[in-house]
Amino acid sequence: MRHPTEGVLRRLVDEPAGVADVDRAHVADCPVCLVGLATAREDAAAVDAALRADTDVDVATAWQRLSTAPAAVRRHPAPARARRGASLRRPAVAALAFAVVLTGAGVAAANDWLQIFRTEQIATVSLSPADLVAVPDLTAYGDLEVTGAGDVHEVADAAAAHEQTGLAIPEVGTLPRGLSGEPTYQAIGEVSATFTFSADRAAETAGDLPALPAGLDGAKVRLDAGPGVAEVWTHSTGAPALIVARAVAPTAYSSGVPFATVRDYLLSLPGLPSDLATQLRAFSDDGKTLPLPVPADQVTSSDTEVNGLPATVLSARDKTMAAVVWVDDGVLTAVAGALDTDEVVSIARELR
Amino acid sequence: MSHRGPVRCFTDVDLVRQGRPIAAGAFSSAAVPAERRDGVVASSPPPGPAVRADLEAVFRRDYPRIVAVAARVLGSRDEAEDVAQEVFLSFGRSSVPAGEACGWLSVAAAHTALNHLRTGRRRVAREGAVAEDPVVPDVADAVVTLEERRRVRAALARLPHKQAVALVLRHSGLSYAEVAAAIDMSPGSVGTTVRRAESALRKEMNRHASSD
Numbered sequence: 001m002r003h004p005t006e007g008v009l010r011r012l013v014d015e016p017a018g019v020a021d022v023d024r025a026h027v028a029d030c031p032v033c034l035v036g037l038a039t040a041r042e043d044a045a046a047v048d049a050a051l052r053a054d055t056d057v058d059v060a061t062a063w064q065r066l067s068t069a070p071a072a073v074r075r076h077p078a079p080a081r082a083r084r085g086a087s088l089r090r091p092a093v094a095a096l097a098f099a100v101v102l103t104g105a106g107v108a109a110a111n112d113w114l115q116i117f118r119t120e121q122i123a124t125v126s127l128s129p130a131d132l133v134a135v136p137d138l139t140a141y142g143d144l145e146v147t148g149a150g151d152v153h154e155v156a157d158a159a160a161a162h163e164q165t166g167l168a169i170p171e172v173g174t175l176p177r178g179l180s181g182e183p184t185y186q187a188i189g190e191v192s193a194t195f196t197f198s199a200d201r202a203a204e205t206a207g208d209l210p211a212l213p214a215g216l217d218g219a220k221v222r223l224d225a226g227p228g229v230a231e232v233w234t235h236s237t238g239a240p241a242l243i244v245a246r247a248v249a250p251t252a253y254s255s256g257v258p259f260a261t262v263r264d265y266l267l268s269l270p271g272l273p274s275d276l277a278t279q280l281r282a283f284s285d286d287g288k289t290l291p292l293p294v295p296a297d298q299v300t301s302s303d304t305e306v307n308g309l310p311a312t313v314l315s316a317r318d319k320t321m322a323a324v325v326w327v328d329d330g331v332l333t334a335v336a337g338a339l340d341t342d343e344v345v346s347i348a349r350e351l352r
Numbered sequence: 353m354s355h356r357g358p359v360r361c362f363t364d365v366d367l368v369r370q371g372r373p374i375a376a377g378a379f380s381s382a383a384v385p386a387e388r389r390d391g392v393v394a395s396s397p398p399p400g401p402a403v404r405a406d407l408e409a410v411f412r413r414d415y416p417r418i419v420a421v422a423a424r425v426l427g428s429r430d431e432a433e434d435v436a437q438e439v440f441l442s443f444g445r446s447s448v449p450a451g452e453a454c455g456w457l458s459v460a461a462a463h464t465a466l467n468h469l470r471t472g473r474r475r476v477a478r479e480g481a482v483a484e485d486p487v488v489p490d491v492a493d494a495v496v497t498l499e500e501r502r503r504v505r506a507a508l509a510r511l512p513h514k515q516a517v518a519l520v521l522r523h524s525g526l527s528y529a530e531v532a533a534a535i536d537m538s539p540g541s542v543g544t545t546v547r548r549a550e551s552a553l554r555k556e557m558n559r560h561a562s563s564d
Contacts, residue, residue: 007544015528018539040547043554048523050504050557053423057433059415066411066437066444 003033006040013041045317141266142198148191148226154184158231161185165227170244170333173350175233176343179241183231190226190248197221197266210268213261225250235338242337244351249332250290290332292325302341306348315341324348407444410453415440417454418461421524425465425516427505435465455526459534462520469509500557507556511549518542519549 004023012019012027027033155161158169164187199217228247235241292312302313304324311326314336322344323336335348415436422432422439439460448456508516514535521531522542531546532539 005544006547007541009543010547010550011528011543018528040550043547043550046557047504047519047550047553050501050553051424051427051508051520051523053427053432054429055416055420055423055432057416057419057429059412062415062419062433062437063408063411066440067408 003030003036006036009033009037009040010044012037013044141202143196143201144193145196146191146193148189152186152188152230155187155229157185161187161229164189165229167227167229167246167248167331169229170231170246171352172231172242172244172347173352174347176242176337176339176347178235179233181233183233183242183244186230186232188226188228188247190224192222192224194220194222210265213265216261216265219261220255222253222255223250224253233337240337242335242339242347244333244335244347246331246333249327249330251330290327304345306345311345311348313341313345403444404447406450406453407440410443410450410457411440414454414457417524418457421458421461421520422465424520424523425462425469425505425508427501431468432465435461435468439464455530455534458521458524458526459517462517462524466509466513466516466520469505503556504553507553511552515545515549515552518545519553522546 004019004026008019008023009027012024016024027037155164158171161167162169169185197216197219199212226247228245230243230245232240233242298317300315300317302315304311304313306324306326309326309328311324314323314325316322319340321336321338322341323334324341324344325332325334326348327333333348333351335344335351337344337347339347418436418439419429419432422435423429426432426435439457442460443453443457446456508519511519514537517535518531518537521534522528526534528539528542531537531542537545
């Protein structure tokens with residue numbers, strides 16, 4: 001048959017579901033088309049990277065500007081409150097915090113905490129940069145309090161790491177070529193994040209709120225994660241070359257109202273792309289799957305197995321790094337490095 | 353790719369239905385898509401203080417993504433915010449159905465930003481300020497130099513308008529079907545159009561890279 005057009009190859013790059021089966025089958029077996037597909041993919045990635053720009057905006061300030069512009073638009077005064085916590089200012093961080101708190105975390109603290117989620121596996125949620133800036137900053141809807149054993153700190157050796165974290169410290173079977181010697185060990189204690197929904201705060205942010213479910217104002221969602229340990233091998237340049245990390249995976253609890261009520265209400269507020277909201281809802285429904293937000297423009301994900309457990313492989317589109325992540329009985333392990341995916345999976349499978 | 357992101361802001365929206373096809377050159381830099389209500393074509397929103405009641409809600413929901421569309425064209429958040437403000441002002445005086453707002457705004461932002469890029473309606477000392485615009489740090493950015501960004505945008509300004517709009521909308525996360533509806537093109541030809549635009553931009557990047 002004739003080769004598919006360059007437009008079909010282009011669509012295969014990022015919307016393969018829109019390409020006819022017959023074309024997909026052809027491309028898979030056609031060396032000429034595979035070269036064309038690779039070129040299309042490279043061009044798309046390069047252009048995407050070149051066009052990317054910072055778009056972290058302050059919507060409240062922007063609204064004030066619009067509503068006070070000549071020839072505008074004053075309906076009612078705009079809130080000018082600075083509402084973004086510095087630690088959550090970066091959109092990626094905000095997105096992560098949002099997903100993490102939504103899907104929950106830890107050990108039960110008070111008796112009225114109801115477990116709503118315990119990580120048993122991981123699935124990725126693809127985010128575009130546009131989504132990252134669109135995800136609401138949780139501090140705009142309530143108070144986010146992070147407590148726990150703070151900073152990552154270096155510990156002397158594997159024995160010390162085990163003593164501090166209680167975790168079995170993974171041992172790497174065979175180091176990839178070019179790496180040798182002992183890693184450095186870093187540990188972090190248990191961290192807990194509690195989000196308290198505030199109707200007043202949300203109203204300041206979102207304007208006219210959807211009807212507030214009973215008991216939601218003041219309801220809390222708590223996420224516990226950790227402790228954790230990381231083993232880091234570095235290149236002679238000082239750049240990390242291989243990281244093996246293990247941590248107690250997140251568990252979530254709610255108090256006041258059912259977790260689903262908090263989640264669904266937050267998801268109904270302005271700012272969250274509808275597809276992302278749907279994905280988050282689906283992921284949290286089973287109470288087991290931790291959604292891992294990854295920037296879809298930079299990272300691809302696929303499934304594999306590590307010693308009989310489902311695992312998620314992440315790979316930078318420019319092939320500069322790869323990682324594999326899995327969860328075993330509530331403990332999350334990740335192997336990441338400036339390696340290809342086969343290498344990280346191989347290291348993961350040989351961990352002792 | 354960012355295009356895989358679930359922006360999908362105007363699924364089931366037929367922008368063409370709102371008026372003449374929103375195609376190349378449909379806007380001046382300050383103008384927005386024409387509307388057709390009950391068969392009457394209006395080339396611009398009616399003047400006057402009448403502002404739609406849902407403007408604030410739509411603004412708060414869509415402003416970041418509309419800035420992101422314009423920023424892909426202009427490379428500067430500040431300039432992109434200028435464009436977004438311009439577009440929302442026009443939207444505020446329009447009667448575009450609320451469910452179609454995001455798509456309408458995206459197209460308007462792409463057109464307006466491209467017009468700014470082409471006509472040189474850009475801030476003074478723009479190129480010098482590029483370095484002050486932090487980009488989302490990532491591996492890819494490390495290999496895209498400021499000079500490459502400048503060249504890509506210069507090349508973007510020289511592309512056929514429709515190609516440039518298709519490219520920007522796709523890289524802003526709109527699906528092929530959404531891009532097709534927005535610029536009155538068959539979904540099958542969106543891939544070809546975007547591919548040609550990317551090929552031209554990449555050629556520009558490589559040409560300079562090899563001559564450096």
